Amino acid sequence: MEITASMRILCDPMQAYDAFADPMKIGNFWFSASSQRWETGKTIGLTYLEYGASFDIQVLEAAPGEHIRYHWGEGADRRLCTLTFEEADGGTIVRVSESQWRRDKDNIAEMLKNQQGWVFMLTCLKAYLENGISTLRTGLMME
Amino acid sequence: MEITASMRILCDPMQAYDAFADPMKIGNFWFSASSQRWETGKTIGLTYLEYGASFDIQVLEAAPGEHIRYHWGEGADRRLCTLTFEEADGGTIVRVSESQWRRDKDNIAEMLKNQQGWVFMLTCLKAYLENGISTLRTGLMME
Numbered sequence: 658m659e660i661t662a663s664m665r666i667l668c669d670p671m672q673a674y675d676a677f678a679d680p681m682k683i684g685n686f687w688f689s690a691s692s693q694r695w696e697t698g699k700t701i702g703l704t705y706l707e708y709g710a711s712f713d714i715q716v717l718e719a720a721p722g723e724h725i726r727y728h729w730g731e732g733a734d735r736r737l738c739t740l741t742f743e744e745a746d747g748g749t750i751v752r753v754s755e756s757q758w759r760r761d762k763d764n765i766a767e768m769l770k771n772q773q774g775w776v777f778m779l780t781c782l783k784a785y786l787e788n789g790i791s792t793l794r795t796g797l798m799m800e
Numbered sequence: 801m802e803i804t805a806s807m808r809i810l811c812d813p814m815q816a817y818d819a820f821a822d823p824m825k826i827g828n829f830w831f832s833a834s835s836q837r838w839e840t841g842k843t844i845g846l847t848y849l850e851y852g853a854s855f856d857i858q859v860l861e862a863a864p865g866e867h868i869r870y871h872w873g874e875g876a877d878r879r880l881c882t883l884t885f886e887e888a889d890g891g892t893i894v895r896v897s898e899s900q901w902r903r904d905k906d907n908i909a910e911m912l913k914n915q916q917g918w919v920f921m922l923t924c925l926k927a928y929l930e931n932g933i934s935t936l937r938t939g940l941m942m943e
Contacts, residue, residue: 658908662916663941750941762905765801772915773805776940780923783939790933796926797919798806798893 658764659756660772664779668786670742670749671722676782677740678719685791686781695719695727707795714738751779773797801907802899803915807922811929813885813892814865819925820883821862828934829924838862838870850938857881894922916940 666673676682680691692702697719704711717726717737724741741752753775758764777797784790809816819825823834835845840862847854860869860880868883884895896918901907920940927933 660912661943663943664939665941666939760905760908762903762908765903765905765908765911768908768912769803769915772912773919776916776919777923780920780927780936780939783936784923784927784931784933787935788927788931788933790927790931792930793923793926796807796809796923798808800804800806 658758658760658768659754660758660768660775661752661754662772662775662779663750663752664783665745665748665750666783666786667748669722670744672786673742673749673751673782674722674725676786677725678721686785686794687778695725701727708799751782753779770799773799801901801903801911802897803901803911803918804895804897805915805918805922806893806895807926808888808891808893809926809929810891812865813887815929816885816892816894816925817865817868819929820868821864829928829937830921838868844870851942894925896922913942916942 676686678695680693683691688703689706690704693699695701695716697716699716701714701716703714712729714727714729717728719725722742724739726737726739728735728737730736735757737756739754743750755771755775758768781793784793819829821838823837826834831846832849833847836842838844838859840859842859844857844859846857855872857870857872860871862868865885867885870881871878872881873879878900880899882897886893898914898918901911924936927936
């Protein structure tokens with residue numbers, strides 16, 4: 658199974674792509690720090706200071722303005738994440754998919770938690786790109 | 801099982817409560833229309849024009865500044881929703897719970913979809929109450 662989420666944002670695809678790839682921008686809507694620019698083949702260290710999280714991702718493919726594919730997690734918990742950026746009606750649809758989940762009722766709680774994170778991030782991205790607001794990203798409580 | 805989500809918002813509990821209860825405010829972050837003020841015992845017609853949704857909820861209890869409990873859905877799909885407003889560190893934690901879900905892998909897709917909706921709504925509420933922004937609420941795509 659996969660977790661998906663999609664957001665329509667009034668910006669062009671390159672702006673949305675760059676918000677993820679540029680380590681100076683990601684702190685406005687998602688992680689507090691990204692170790693370097695996201696490019697194909699690179700390992701990126703991500704930190705979410707406010708949630709006490711820190712880990713690496715492996716960027717499998719980064720196609721500017723089009724899509725990013727990366728792995729995160731280890732072993733049986735390794736997931737493939739895909740971000741796509743599609744121009745539509747003068748805006749951009751940003752789609753997230755996190756795949757390689759087993760379809761299992763014991764997975765439900767963890768899937769719901771990650772689903773929360775994806776939608777929260779995409780909504781914060783919309784507020785950042787459309788309104789210049791970067792203060793939402795610490796509001797979600799992971800209880 | 802239940803779906804939950806919690807958001808920390810810089811406002812007082814009464815402001816957060818009123819954003820739901822006052823039909824002039826809800827259109828800034830969630831439904832496009834609410835038929836009347838949310839009060840104990842009332843049936844409220846809700847419309848989400850942009851997502852083609854329209855239905856009634858039954859308000860079981862509305863305690864200003866504290867919590868709201870209501871039913872939505874019919875028959876086996878009837879859920880109990882609880883919104884709570886708790887003052888914390890000069891802000892308010894708004895918690896949502898949607899309960900009465902069967903723990904069943906066939907429910908996963910629908911639970912993930914509703915989880916999306918709750919987090920999206922709470923993030924839009926934060927942007928509305930903290931920044932006066934009411935333009936995020938149509939961005940999430942339910943594909």
